[in-house]
Amino acid sequence: MKVVMVCRGYHPARGGIERHVQDLSGFLSRYMDVRVLTVSTRGKTDVRPVDGIEVTRAGRLFGMGSVSIAPSVGRYLKEFDADIYHFHFPFPWAELSWLLTSLPKRLIVTYHHDVDLPSFRAAVYRYQTMKFLSRADRILVSSPHLMRSSPILERLQDLCSVVPFGVDVKKYELTEEVARQARDFRLRMNSSRIVLFVGSLLAYKGLKNLIRAMIDVQAALVIVGKGKMEEELKELARDIGLASRTHFMGEVSEEEKIVLLYASDVVVLPSTESQESFGLIQLEAMACSRPVISTRLPTGVPFVNLDGVTGLVVEPGSSYPIAGALNRLFRDRSLARRMGEAGQKRVIEHFNLQQMGQKVFRIYQEVLARSESAIIEDGEEFGKIGVSKGQNSEIESVGKKK
Structure with a gap:
């Protein structure tokens, strides 16, 4: 299974989202092919491994407030040809790039928090956000409280799954x-x-x-x-x-x-x-x-x-x-x-990294199982999602990535 984590920042950048993506990517990379797509703080694209995970930092053309404009993001989304694209919201430019490329791929979105913007920009971004999130196969939310309180998610409840964040205890x-x-x-x-x-x-x-x-x-x-x-x-x-x-x-x-x-x-x-x-x-x-x-x-x-x-x-x-x-x-x-x-x-008991990784992995399985390329019923395509026939869905039973 090939997965691309799409996020606005990655280690050594600091912050809760950056930390979550790093922990989740590190855990899942033991069992599948994981790479990261983010934006560089400079104009030039940089590609190099971080703790064994290939990280592509697309060149930043300029910034509008906290939004980085990086035209090459759309090109990299196409080139990676992954099975799962896992976006970490909010990342406005990448979300727009996904809408413009219209890739026929599985889309998972972790919804980290609502976005507070001035009224005009908020209206424009809300429209883009609803179009983007409505195309997701699954929206991951860190708590039932956020799922209930978010004015964005209240209209997308059927797509949401609660996956609490976890740490390596x-x-x-x-x-x-x-x-x-x-x-x-x-x-x-x-x-x-x-x-x-x-x-x-x-x-x-x-x-x-x-x-x-x-x-x-x-x-x-x-x-x-x-x-x-x-x-x-x-x-x-x-x-x-x-x-x-x-x-x-x-x-x-x-x-x-x-x-x-x-x-x-x-x-x-x-x-x-x-x-x-x-x-x-x-x-x-x-x-x-x-x-x-x-x-x-x-x-x-x-x-x-x-x-x-x-x-x-x-x-x-x-x-x-x-x-x-x-x-x-x-x-x-x-x-x-x-x-x-x-x-x-x-x-x-409730917020450890292994539990979080297992839940995310099972969601990947479920999403791929609904696609034409993963016929779970017949067991013909289990290798494509990293599981041998007869094994349960726990991460511990997953073979090493090929």
């Missing part, structure tokens, strides 16, 4: 070296309490509320990530007298992030808008047995973090609920510990 196991580095970091912070945020420094992340909440919380705040609001957030911390307790770390490696997760007492996701559709950092925190404080958005954020079980869920848009939740966890260490343990158990 083994990667987050606490080793002696990670424990040592986490202890060293806490000593450098000179604080017995550490609050951690990881993500892009953008308005919808609600970081102003988190920084203001720290006025009433005796702890150090560690902020990991970059974004256009960085200087504004630093100025806010200075203005309210929290500069000495607010530490901006910039972007860090995956290994460093795991150390910071174990060094922290609690991880906060204070997002205020539905653009935060899942919050992958919640899974990472839970995998490290850290309680999570997140906001009650209509998306999948509270689907991941169960209020009162794996952490606390507060109303978005204000600093006071965040401060109250932080102080509650700091006052009751046993509660924080129980929530951390419950979170780790929840990730292992």
Whole structure:
């Protein structure tokens, strides 16, 4: 089986979508031919392997806001001649390219989040989005909450399947070296309490509320990530007298992030808008047995973090609920510990990478089985989808890709 992951960015680009595509591609590449199509940050096309997966970064002509214009995307879609084209929405230029090429191929779309645009652009993109999504064989959604709350998906429910995101739990196991580095970091912070945020420094992340909440919380705040609001957030911390307790770390490696997760007492996701559709950092925190404080958005954020079980869920848009939740966890260490343990158990049982990969693979099978090139009933074409006759549909039973 040949699969092309089509996404707006890929490693080493940072972000939840980029991370999800990398994890899913890496897992599936053990069993099938996977390649990635994305857009270069430069004008020249670049093709090279990343962790054994061939990544084509189509040359970028120019940008319109956050949309990259890369004319060669359509040509590569045709040239790859894959069995499955797996798009990660939103990626406007690639979606338009797919509509223009009209390839007679199987289309899977992971719908990551709704798009918030000015009124005129929103109307144009909504029209394109509906045409594009209506041609999908299946739309994957990370939570039932997002499927119900999205104004786009409400008209496409019959095409949707819920496939929660997952992480490689083994990667987050606490080793002696990670424990040592986490202890060293806490000593450098000179604080017995550490609050951690990881993500892009953008308005919808609600970081102003988190920084203001720290006025009433005796702890150090560690902020990991970059974004256009960085200087504004630093100025806010200075203005309210929290500069000495607010530490901006910039972007860090995956290994460093795991150390910071174990060094922290609690991880906060204070997002205020539905653009935060899942919050992958919640899974990472839970995998490290850290309680999570997140906001009650209509998306999948509270689907991941169960209020009162794996952490606390507060109303978005204000600093006071965040401060109250932080102080509650700091006052009751046993509660924080129980929530951390419950979170780790929840990730292992419901949000691990293997489960996610298996579900996606089965959907690939089902979609190909409906095409003329995969006659499952007679068992004549099983080799085309990587499964031998008589085997079950679990990934473990799939032979290595040919």
